[in-house]
Amino acid sequence: MSHTILSKNRVGSAGGGYYHRVKHASSSTGTDMTFGLYLPLDSGKDTPVLYWLSGLTCSEENFSTKAGCRAFDAAEREGIAMVLPDTSPRGEDIPNVDSYDLGQGAGFYVNATEEPYKKNYQMYKYVTEELPTLLATEFQLGSLKSVSGHSMGGHGALTLALKDPAAWVSVSAFSPICNPTKCPWGEKAFEAYLGSVEAGKSHDATALLETRSTPLVEFDDILIDQGDDDQFLTEQLKPEALQEAAKKCGQKVTVNMRHGFDHSYHFIAAFIEDHVAFHGKRLRKKQQVARSEVSHDFSSTQGKSIQCKAMVARAPKEPLVEEIITVDPPKAGEVRVKVMANALCHTDVYTLDGQDPEGLFPCILGHEAGCIVESVGEGVSSVSVGDHVIPCYTPQCCEFSCIFCQSPKTNLCPKIRGTQGSGVMPDGTKRFHDKDGNDIYHFMGCSTMSEYTVLAEISCAKITKEMPLEKACLFGCGISTGLGAVWNTCKVEVNSSVAVFGLGAVGLAVVQGAKMAGASTIIAVDINSSKFGMAMDLGATDCVNPNEVKGNIQSHIAGVMTKWGVDYSFDCTGNTNVMRAALECSHRGWGTSCIIGVAASGHEISTRPFQLVTGRVWKGTAFGGFKSRKDVPNLVQKHLDGLLPIDHFITHVFQGVGDTNKAIDALHAGDCLRAVVRY
Numbered sequence: 001m002s003h004t005i006l007s008k009n010r011v012g013s014a015g016g017g018y019y020h021r022v023k024h025a026s027s028s029t030g031t032d033m034t035f036g037l038y039l040p041l042d043s044g045k046d047t048p049v050l051y052w053l054s055g056l057t058c059s060e061e062n063f064s065t066k067a068g069c070r071a072f073d074a075a076e077r078e079g080i081a082m083v084l085p086d087t088s089p090r091g092e093d094i095p096n097v098d099s100y101d102l103g104q105g106a107g108f109y110v111n112a113t114e115e116p117y118k119k120n121y122q123m124y125k126y127v128t129e130e131l132p133t134l135l136a137t138e139f140q141l142g143s144l145k146s147v148s149g150h151s152m153g154g155h156g157a158l159t160l161a162l163k164d165p166a167a168w169v170s171v172s173a174f175s176p177i178c179n180p181t182k183c184p185w186g187e188k189a190f191e192a193y194l195g196s197v198e199a200g201k202s203h204d205a206t207a208l209l210e211t212r213s214t215p216l217v218e219f220d221d222i223l224i225d226q227g228d229d230d231q232f233l234t235e236q237l238k239p240e241a242l243q244e245a246a247k248k249c250g251q252k253v254t255v256n257m258r259h260g261f262d263h264s265y266h267f268i269a270a271f272i273e274d275h276v277a278f279h280g281k282r283l284r285k286k287q288q289v290a291r292s293e294v295s296h297d298f299s300s301t302q303g304k305s306i307q308c309k310a311m312v313a314r315a316p317k318e319p320l321v322e323e324i325i326t327v328d329p330p331k332a333g334e335v336r337v338k339v340m341a342n343a344l345c346h347t348d349v350y351t352l353d354g355q356d357p358e359g360l361f362p363c364i365l366g367h368e369a370g371c372i373v374e375s376v377g378e379g380v381s382s383v384s385v386g387d388h389v390i391p392c393y394t395p396q397c398c399e400f401s402c403i404f405c406q407s408p409k410t411n412l413c414p415k416i417r418g419t420q421g422s423g424v425m426p427d428g429t430k431r432f433h434d435k436d437g438n439d440i441y442h443f444m445g446c447s448t449m450s451e452y453t454v455l456a457e458i459s460c461a462k463i464t465k466e467m468p469l470e471k472a473c474l475f476g477c478g479i480s481t482g483l484g485a486v487w488n489t490c491k492v493e494v495n496s497s498v499a500v501f502g503l504g505a506v507g508l509a510v511v512q513g514a515k516m517a518g519a520s521t522i523i524a525v526d527i528n529s530s531k532f533g534m535a536m537d538l539g540a541t542d543c544v545n546p547n548e549v550k551g552n553i554q555s556h557i558a559g560v561m562t563k564w565g566v567d568y569s570f571d572c573t574g575n576t577n578v579m580r581a582a583l584e585c586s587h588r589g590w591g592t593s594c595i596i597g598v599a600a601s602g603h604e605i606s607t608r609p610f611q612l613v614t615g616r617v618w619k620g621t622a623f624g625g626f627k628s629r630k631d632v633p634n635l636v637q638k639h640l641d642g643l644l645p646i647d648h649f650i651t652h653v654f655q656g657v658g659d660t661n662k663a664i665d666a667l668h669a670g671d672c673l674r675a676v677v678r679y
Helices: 060-066 068-078 123-139 152-163 184-194 198-203 205-210 233-237 239-249 265-292 346-352 417-421 469-476 478-489 505-517 529-538 553-557 576-584 609-613 628-640 657-669
Strands: 004-010 018-025 032-039 049-053 081-084 145-149 172-174 222-227 253-258 306-312 321-327 334-343 369-376 388-391 452-456 460-463 497-501 521-525 542-544 568-571 592-595 617-620 650-655 674-678
Touching: 018 060, 032 060, 032 068, 032 123, 049 123, 049 152, 049 265, 060 068, 060 081, 060 265, 068 081, 068 265, 081 123, 123 152, 145 152, 145 265, 152 172, 152 198, 152 205, 152 222, 172 265, 184 198, 184 233, 198 205, 205 239, 222 233, 222 239, 222 265, 239 253, 253 265, 306 657, 321 452, 334 388, 334 469, 346 657, 369 469, 388 452, 388 469, 460 628, 469 478, 469 628, 469 650, 469 674, 478 505, 478 568, 478 628, 497 505, 497 576, 505 521, 505 529, 505 568, 521 529, 521 553, 529 542, 542 553, 553 576, 568 576, 576 592, 650 657, 657 674
Parallel strands: 049 081, 049 145, 145 172, 172 222, 222 253, 497 521, 497 568, 521 542, 568 592, 592 617, 650 674
Antiparallel strands: 004 018, 018 032, 032 081, 306 321, 334 369, 334 452, 334 674, 369 388, 388 460
């Protein structure tokens, strides 16, 4: 199956993907067919596809030129591809009539059975069989697909989905011909292509719903937008007939009547982003379920040592070394996991640079990861083989005798703190060995820069399999820490004022968390002004570069930007001078300043005692106060429910554990929030 790329253009915003016009020889129509294809920047073998079916007289170019800009931007945000088939076969030898509503440009998405059309007008087969196969084989797109369209294309979208609901994840339409056997356009087309109007009932959305007594379980909703100033509304479109049929069988259909809109592409452009988001939400959910159903057979490795690749930190200030190591089976109370993705955190780099007083070498760094349980040791009951987990450097033993786990005031369970800080497992031994049999230290109880690692059971937060592990890893440290500092440690209230020092991933998570908490003033502070755009997008109301103000930054915030300072301030830098500035810009009488950043070994904080005497509170947070095994799964679910977006934190993606040094280089470059390495 060959094809030709007629054109390829970057479209949409700066971060958008490419729009292609593609020609190929169609076996369905016996002609060359041209279609449009938008591929998001990070498209892959399981990228879902939204089909757009156009209306009478249109080709694939009408939608792309008149509504494509908004549609493709929305598709990029949703991570889905869009395909735009032509509306009919075309060519000098292809049957046609001198009429806009029959023949070329008006294929009606049926398989014609009547002469002279039956040889070429096989548009149902083309859209449902040939095109999906071509997209999978030639462009490696996924099998999950949804469908939408306008007018005749809206009719096509509805009938394709209702005739074969298992083939489509979701369906929507703009100004669809809802009851074509009862309107002039449909009657004319069905007579010509199928021989009778009666034969058209199998391609009539209203008629298809009228045959049902129950709703389609495949579609939780069918979305339709219709302009109330549409000149074809009463005679041709008849949405009320579809609504009545849906009501009788219990099928949910949402019809948005849009005041003042007509039948044109201006109408489509106004609301296309809503439709793309409608499909994107359902496609992603289906994709997540499909991914979770991928099984891993670990039967051959359980109870045995595993040899795998790992990035070993041999010494401070030296590049990591890719090595083949041996990972022992888990002992009692331990879990061995297959690491699927690891996100690089500044704490890893901080240790590699020799600034961590607990840093031990050689070791395997890494502590933000998404993993699958490969095997469990004796006595492990909270996770099983095949479960998806996030390793957490702050464990939670949950024992009744643990005053820390039982207290709502802290998340600092000390159960394995001593051994974790010494780079060993709870029994005092190690599970990693190099090719010469020498032991390798563990790191933060995680060591996820290895294809396999061993964790304490109490460090494993079990999460739903619906969550992609390359995103789940973000909740292992920085993002959770920033959010929790706002929500748990400081409990920022509605209408509070906030200052955030340092706009890396943690700082931006603080900004996002403060916005979600209802803070009315959020001041973002950084010496790199290029970070201000993202901060504003996430909710910052003001941005300030300390190098561009007169005097010190704390006096500028508490004196120029505000009268008395902010209610809450957060240091996300690890710089002790910034920690002082953050405290001293907090509000006289009640200001609270939270230290999140980890300072270099040996550094101490200082301020004048009078700052505290006059009502300011200085506090710190570890993992944002979240109790790991209880709270991390809730954060994941909040993301899946659409309440906690995190995709914007992933700025770089690398493939294979061996690319970890590239991820470190990206983090040092200054424009990286989180670099995710897929294993």
